[in-house]
Amino acid sequence: MKVSRIMAASLLIITLLATVFQTTGFAGGLKIGAPMPAADVKMKNINGEMVSIDDIKGKLGTAVIFSCNSCPWSVAWEERITEIGNSYMGKGVGVIQINSNDPVVNAIDAFAGNVKRAAKLGIKFSFVADNTSNVARAFGAERTPEVFLFNSENTLIYHGAVDDNAQDAAAVKGHFFIEALDEHCAGKRVSLAETKAMGCSIKFRAGS
Amino acid sequence: MARILLSVMAAIVFGINGVTLTASDEEGIKFAQSDSLLAVDSQQLLKIIRDSKSELTLLNFWATWCKPCLDEFPDIVTLSREYKSDDLSVIFVSADFENNLPAVRQFINKQQLTYVTYYKSESDNIFINALNPEWSGALPATFIYDATGRLLDFWVGKRTLEELKKVVGKYLNVTPKL
Numbered sequence: 001m002k003v004s005r006i007m008a009a010s011l012l013i014i015t016l017l018a019t020v021f022q023t024t025g026f027a028g029g030l031k032i033g034a035p036m037p038a039a040d041v042k043m044k045n046i047n048g049e050m051v052s053i054d055d056i057k058g059k060l061g062t063a064v065i066f067s068c069n070s071c072p073w074s075v076a077w078e079e080r081i082t083e084i085g086n087s088y089m090g091k092g093v094g095v096i097q098i099n100s101n102d103p104v105v106n107a108i109d110a111f112a113g114n115v116k117r118a119a120k121l122g123i124k125f126s127f128v129a130d131n132t133s134n135v136a137r138a139f140g141a142e143r144t145p146e147v148f149l150f151n152s153e154n155t156l157i158y159h160g161a162v163d164d165n166a167q168d169a170a171a172v173k174g175h176f177f178i179e180a181l182d183e184h185c186a187g188k189r190v191s192l193a194e195t196k197a198m199g200c201s202i203k204f205r206a207g208s
Numbered sequence: 209m210a211r212i213l214l215s216v217m218a219a220i221v222f223g224i225n226g227v228t229l230t231a232s233d234e235e236g237i238k239f240a241q242s243d244s245l246l247a248v249d250s251q252q253l254l255k256i257i258r259d260s261k262s263e264l265t266l267l268n269f270w271a272t273w274c275k276p277c278l279d280e281f282p283d284i285v286t287l288s289r290e291y292k293s294d295d296l297s298v299i300f301v302s303a304d305f306e307n308n309l310p311a312v313r314q315f316i317n318k319q320q321l322t323y324v325t326y327y328k329s330e331s332d333n334i335f336i337n338a339l340n341p342e343w344s345g346a347l348p349a350t351f352i353y354d355a356t357g358r359l360l361d362f363w364v365g366k367r368t369l370e371e372l373k374k375v376v377g378k379y380l381n382v383t384p385k386l
Binding site: 165195200 | 305307346
């Protein structure tokens with residue numbers, strides 16, 4: 001009797017722990033269907049204003065892209081990210097790019113670097129500095145670039161790569177981010193909800 | 209003796225310096241110089257791991273533009289030299305773009321490696337999921353496999369030599385053979 005009570009208690013604890021952690025996917029990243037975290041955290045935008053993800057939400061949903069100015073993979077994809085972001089913010093999708101890197105690691109990731117980069121690329125959407133790296137932590141973001149697409153109810157519907165070829169835009173076969181956006185904007189379920197790509201690890205600031 | 213002659217002939221014919229070969233050529237040039245750099249996809253890599261004669265295989269993904277990768281690379285090389293090949297094999301796979309392979313060669317030549325290294329030649333999405341669906345794709349990433357190719361451990365981020373020795377020691381349950 002005592003043993004079965006211990007086993008039942010153990011099962012309950014395991015179930016509770018699984019429930020608590022069910023919103024995280026691979027390596028702690030958000031799982032598809034998870035709610036948007038840190039939506040109200042204010043971050044400094046390239047125009048000097050403090051902006052949260054909530055502030056830029058679109059009627060159809062929100063795209064959150066963790067990227068930076070220093071990682072060769074982010075640089076390889078940045079023109080495509082800019083084109084996608086500029087295009088879909090006009091289609092009812094809020095777009096925000098977040099740089100969570102500690103500029104102590106690379107000064108180009110300081111706020112001034114965001115401003116310069118945005119000007120060079122012609123970014124029209126919000127590009128903010130996550131000055132504690134805590135927004136990246138809340139998302140479970142690990143690398144740059146890393147894309148999170150939420151629907152109008154702030155539920156995650158796509159997570160992963162921009163496309164399947166960082167090196168050569170002309171050789172892309174899987175336009176993962178665009179296809180997710182198109183399917184969602186057409187009222188369809190995103191057919192390929194999770195993809196992977198290599199990238200630089202996010203250079204987190206010390207925890208706060 | 210035949211193997212040595214074959215590898216010497218292969219080295220002369222292929223001019224190992226700066227030549228990129230596929231993993232399917234690996235058997236013929238197994239003892240080639242350390243600056244050989246082979247293209248590899250996920251299935252080829254998993255086969256190489258399964259075919260390893262070592263008790264443990266440590267697989268490390270790195271790139272020349274990844275500072276933490278470059279920081280820990282020499283420590284992993286040191287680690288590989290502290291164990292007998294029966295105990296530990298080390299496999300490095302670069303995630304550099306193909307137009308950056310000269311920089312990859314330059315870096316690995318400086319490390320004076322005595323074994324073949326690789327660069328990824330497959331789409332990230334397929335490659336990453338084949339290695340470990342839990343891996344986000346961030347670098348550096350390190351995997352530990354047992355002699356059958358079963359994944360024992362995996363982490364993202366750099367480790368010190370002491371931390372690496374601790375992990376390897378745990379799975380080998382032996383002290384390094386100097």
